[in-house]
Amino acid sequence: MSFNKRIKIKKLLENDHIGQDATIMGWVRTKRSNKNVTFIAINDGSTINNYQVVADPALIDEDILKKVTTGACLKINGRIVASQGAGQQAEISASSIEVLGEADTETYPLQPKKHSLEFLREIAHLRIRTNTFGAVFRVRHALAFAVHKYFNDKGFFYIHTPIITSSDAEGAGETFKVTVLDIKNPPLTEEGKINFKEDFFEKETNLTVSGQLEGELAAMGLAEIYTFGPTFRAENSNTARHLAEFWMIEPEMAFYDAQDNQDLAEDFLKFVISYALENCKDDLEFLDKRAAEEETTKKADQRSEMGLIDRLKFVVENEFQRITYTEAIDILRNSNHNKKKKFQYLVESWGVDLQSEHERYLVEKHFNKPVILTDYPKDIKAFYMRQNDDGKTVAAMDILFPGIGEIVGGSQREERLDYLTKRMEEMNIPTEEMWWYLDTRRFGSTPHAGFGLGFERLVLFVTGMGNIRDVIAFPRTPGHAEF
The missing domain is CATH 2.40.50.140 (Nucleic acid-binding proteins)
Structure with missing residues (x-):
């Protein structure tokens, strides 16, 4: 045939x-x-x-x-x-x-009638045949292609970072362990602990939570690189925003400072969204109508003032608002939402980590545009972020989008060996196990920066879907690893 x-x-x-x-x-x-x-x-x-x-x-x-x-x-x-x-x-x-x-x-x-998204999640192996999911995954494809096109056209090199690793780039410890040991009868040390010396890699290993650290190594030789691959987090979170397996885009650039990093991230987001607008017109028109129907089911004060396509065009056509964490805290602390206790988590002092409700307030209520939030307190950020001259903050940045909150997180990386070593010691990160990372600061170190973008959150924003499980073909969540 x-x-x-x-x-x-x-x-x-x-x-x-x-x-x-x-x-x-x-x-x-x-x-x-x-x-x-x-x-x-x-x-x-x-x-x-x-x-x-x-x-x-x-x-x-x-x-x-x-x-x-x-x-x-x-x-x-x-x-x-x-x-x-x-x-x-x-x-x-x-x-x-x-x-x-x-x-x-x-x-x-799948009969010719409207099915609920909850029902379709139960038959994820067939839901791609529906109009909604066909549209979502064609848009997802276009966005993935646009990612590669953008970085290729800019002269970046695509690096494949390891899926199995012995490091936890985020330091959260919420990793999926990889082992070939007999879990019913593992070998033990004299202290009664599992003896990973007898495991395949002769050490503890896990599925990667980020390709950033390895990406930094590549940037120290190729200058501008990006990764685009699966990452894994063993967070027991059953929410519309979390997946155990998702895809990350992580560029790392030598010779970039914090400002360069912000400029690249904004330009990148505008490019990939523009690409979808230009190449997925029929699908986005369908999803726009679908999103409008969904809005009618919400309370009046929770409805979006813009349709899906208008929101995408607004992001592309307007400059992102840039503010520091300190400025954001002042705005939030003095807001009516905070004073009238409408926030679930009240903002009372400098140094607190912002919640999604705070991020969305800044984007949707205060500025009415995407926000680049910079210069976070060092105590709530990762060890690899460059310390600012004030000694209290780091050269971090998050990009916040309406309906999503944080969509990009990044920073200028700490290129100074003494600062980096001290910070790792403060956070109880064993420097001897990270010798390879510290070597890049010992030999020919240079200012460099990078960011990470959760691809599913981007697809979520562009398609107007309300649950992250609906923008990846076969979602991996607590209790679910079918197909």
């Missing part, structure tokens, strides 16, 4: 093929029949739009047409003709239909 002769529906809809013979393949969305003709709406995943197939019962065997049900997969040969109905300029008049795969109407769960 030859599949390479088929024409994608997206291509059929973009060009005039009237009068040409064509072969299309795809899945049945709907079928309606009368005694003279059968109309089949078919979709092959290349576009959100279906293509209409007209089947004459005099040409197509009745037994074949009985097998044409919602969800069935078909191969259709025929001629492209002008459509007699509204909504589509052309359709295919079928000369033959082959059922590649049947779908029993009694058991196929």
